[in-house]
Structures are given as structure tokens and as C-alpha cells.
Amino acid sequence: SHMRLCFPPQPSEKCGVLNVTKITENGKKVRKNWTSSWTVLQGSSLLFAKGQGGSTSWSYYRSGSIPELLLTLLSNWKRSVKPRPAVSYVNCRPVQAAAKFGSNQSKPEFTVDLRGGSVEWASKEKSSKKHVIELKTRQGTELLIQSEIDSVINDWYRALRETINTHAWE
Ligand code: I3S
Numbered sequence: 001s002h003m004r005l006c007f008p009p010q011p012s013e014k015c016g017v018l019n020v021t022k023i024t025e026n027g028k029k030v031r032k033n034w035t036s037s038w039t040v041l042q043g044s045s046l047l048f049a050k051g052q053g054g055s056t057s058w059s060y061y062r063s064g065s066i067p068e069l070l071l072t073l074l075s076n077w078k079r080s081v082k083p084r085p086a087v088s089y090v091n092c093r094p095v096q097a098a099a100k101f102g103s104n105q106s107k108p109e110f111t112v113d114l115r116g117g118s119v120e121w122a123s124k125e126k127s128s129k130k131h132v133i134e135l136k137t138r139q140g141t142e143l144l145i146q147s148e149i150d151s152v153i154n155d156w157y158r159a160l161r162e163t164i165n166t167h168a169w170e
Contacts, residue, residue, distance in 0.1 A: 014041040014159050019146040020048055023126070027140035037109065039145075041159055044114045044167040046135075112137050115167045119160045133157055 020037045022030050037048040116138035126134055126144060131153040133145040147153040 013043075014156070015039065016152065016156070017147075018152075018156065019129075021144050022141060023144055024140065024142035032144075034146075039156075041156075041163065044163060045111050046114055046160075047111045048109050050109060112141055112143065113139065114160065114163050117164055119157065119164055121157070133160065135160065 016039055017036055018039045019034050020039065021032045021034045023032060024030060035050065037050060040047040040049075112135070114135075114137070118136045120134055122132040122134040122144055126132065127146070129146050131146055131148070131150055133153065133156065135143045135145060137143075145153075145156065147156070
């Protein structure tokens with residue numbers, strides 16, 4: 001089962017760990033390099049930072065902002081993880097990921113502007129993996145985004161669609 005922390009609902013803001021690769025950059029094909037990335041959707045921007053490496057068992061977090069997410073995770077961690085580390089082990093991982101995101105260890109690797117972009121399910125030719133989203137930006141970057149967990153990827157698909165539809169005419 002995945003952990004899910006919900007804050008006051010902010011449909012256009014979302015974080016989680018996804019597998020990501022660029023396939024095109026500024027209109028040029030680039031070699032695939034799948035990496036596990038801490039992914040944040042904020043407004044019309046999608047940010048990626050190197051994740052903890054392959055940990056998709058905890059799914060995603062909604063928050064108003066990264067500082068808010070950090071504070072909440074840290075207070076949860078202080079309350080529940082420290083006194084009972086064995087019981088609340090799972091709560092530890094997002095704290096580490098979020099903490100890393102906030103430190104110089106893991107600056108956002110790259111950001112894409114979703115305005116004027118498009119999102120669709122990737123065809124079989126694009127990837128042999130299951131649950132792959134193809135995201136194209138107006139700047140000519142194409143990304144593949146994937147999660148093994150279909151509910152996770154479906155939520156991201158919906159969120160990216162909504163964001164692109166909302167910000168299309170800005
Ligand atoms: O579209 P491709 O070229 O079949 O993508 C696969 C390759 O990038 C492969 O690495 P090499 O560049 O060393 O061949 C990756 O390991 C695979 O994951 C890529 O394909 P999938 O179907 O997983 O996206």
C-alpha cells in the first residue's frame with residue numbers, strides 16, 4: 001500500500017517519485033536515460049530532482065508548497081518516527097527525499113514549462129514499459145514519465161492534462 005499525505009486540496013500542485021527520461025531536447029533526439037526522480041508539479045511548472053533511487057512504494061504527496069511539505073513531514077517524523085522507528089519506518093523515506101530536495105545534494109535537475117505543451121499515453125514504439133506518459137513542451141522537449149503503480153500514473157496523467165488545459169492560453 002502507498003502512503004499518501006493530503007493537504008488542503010490544490011489540484012495543480014503535486015509531488016511524488018516517478019521514472020523519467022528525456023527523449024528529445026530542443027527538438028533533437030537524445031539517448032534515453034531512465035532515472036527515478038522526485039517530481040513536483042507547481043502551477044504550470046514541472047520540476048525534477050534525482051530521487052532516492054527506485055523507491056516507488058510510497059506514492060505521492062500533495063502540498064501547498066515545498067516548505068510546507070517539509071515542515072509537515074518533519075513534524076510527522078519527529079512525532080512518530082523517532083519514538084517508534086520500527087513501526088513508522090515508511091514515514092522516514094519522504095522526509096529524506098524532501099530534505100534532499102531542499103538541500104544542495106539534489107537541486108532540481110530540470111524544469112519544464114507545461115504551457116502550450118501536450119500530454120498523451122505513449123505508444124508501444126516509444127517504450128516497452130507499462131504506464132508511460134509522453135509529455136511534449138512548446139520548447140521542443142519530449143519526456144517519458146512512468147510509474148509501475150497505475151493509480152499513481154493515472155493521477156499524474158489527469159493532473160498534467162488539467163494543468164495543460166488550464167494554462168494553455170496564457
Ligand atoms: O527506445 P529504446 O532505445 O529501446 O530504449 C531503451 C534503451 O534506452 C535502453 O538502454 P540502452 O540505451 O543501453 O539500449 C534502456 O535500458 C531501456 O530501458 C529503454 O527502453 P524502454 O522500453 O525501457 O523505454
